[in-house]
Amino acid sequence: MRQSFLTYRFYNLPLLFGNKPIADVYVSLNDPHSFMLLQVLSDIEQRFNLTFRLYLVTNTTLSSEVDAALLKQWAIKDANYIADKYDLIKVSSFPEMKTLVTGQQTWLLHVKTAEQALEVFADTWSDNFTEHFPISTPVITAQINNQRRMFRRGYHASGAVFFCGNWFSGIDRLEHLELLLIEKGLSKKESKVSFNRNNLKFSDVPKENIDQSPVEAFVSLNSPFAYLGLIQAKKMTEHYQVPLSIKLMLPMDMKGGVISEHKQRYMLLDATRVAHKNKIPLKEYAKPLNQGVMNIYSLFSFAELKNKSYEFILAAFDAIYVTPIDLELDRNIKLICQKIGINYEDAISYSEENDWQQWSEKNYLALNDLGLWGVPCFKYKEVSCWGQDRLVQIEDAILAT
Secondary structure (H helix, E strand, O other): OHHHHHHHHHHHHHHHOOOOOEEEEEEOOOOHHHHHHHHHHHHHHHHEOOEEEEEEOOOOOOOOOOOHHHHHHHHHHHHHHHHHHHOOOOOOOOOOHHHHHHHHHHHHHHOOOHHHHHHHHHHHHHOOOOOOOOOOHHHHHHHHHHHHHHHHOOOOOOOEEEEOOEEEEOHHHHHHHHHHHHHOOOEOOOOOOOOOOOOOOOOOOOHHHOOOOOEEEEEOOOOHHHHHHHHHHHHHHHHHOOOEEEEEOOOHHHHOOOOOHHHHHHHHHHHHHHHHHOOOOOOOOOOOOHHHHHHHHHHHHHHHHOOOHHHHHHHHHHHHHOOOOOOOOHHHHHHHHHHHOOOHHHHHHHHOOOOHHHHHHHHHHHHHHOOOOOOOEEEEOOEEEEOHHHHHHHHHHHHHO
């Protein structure tokens, strides 16, 4: 019902009155990914019958479990990776407070279009202002109200587009927006998807020339993107004939982290969308509780010893996202072992002498040393990245060898 109403409001109703359909864009002046997004909106407006309505929000919503300095360092690095992929303006450091405040004031006074918004962002990130404004209560209030509007619509962070009840996070999800616009007949001419440069290429190269260092995949059971990323990493490593090493991490909520309801809901919806695109089954989400996680983790070392680590974790993911079964029940764990061809009793005996918490903590510390924190993350030689959207970064590193 809600989806139908939003489609009518943002798509059908404007067309009824001879106007272009509307997509809302939520950006923060202190978010480098918002800057990247704004740089490509004019391209979409040129290719599709669509108009953007812009909302400035206070800031990206920081995760309580992530160090702010670490998150900012990653954001600059990742935004510049996107800039390299799409030939966009890069950023070097976050704006100073006086520049940020001036940019926010300027936005409120002058921004009506995507082009005007981009100009304010460019001036803010390069500190092109000749004079600076003091903090203004109306500006702060406007941003807070926009932020609340974004929350009410079920989203949690800046740098995103909202259209017909669907959220599209940053440039990485514009491919899905393009497909939706094409489906609704909004192309001005025959249009192809442009924002798909984060897709794996599976290049045909001589395998004997590729460095055989392993691709390390840091994953946990409670992340649907870890499930999707692991499957895609397996396809990639098999194609290039390099080893895949799975590094299990304790789920964030078992380490005291809290993920907002908005973020959890979006993650599952977005993961379902990505799964459909990549033809990966994702039908359910039977989130394993603490004991279910520990049942899998305690037997992982034995599966790894028998060269069945991928099969074991994939079977666990299948139990969570495809044909849900309760991982807290020993009989289900035994069925998983039988399915992949390892002895359940031997696995139990081995687990009594090998503490999974030790290697899990070691994996956590290794990830922190890379300047990363969540899952999925991937590493190949000296290149590391966060998120299944960045697997192409690992593929590029493999091809560079």
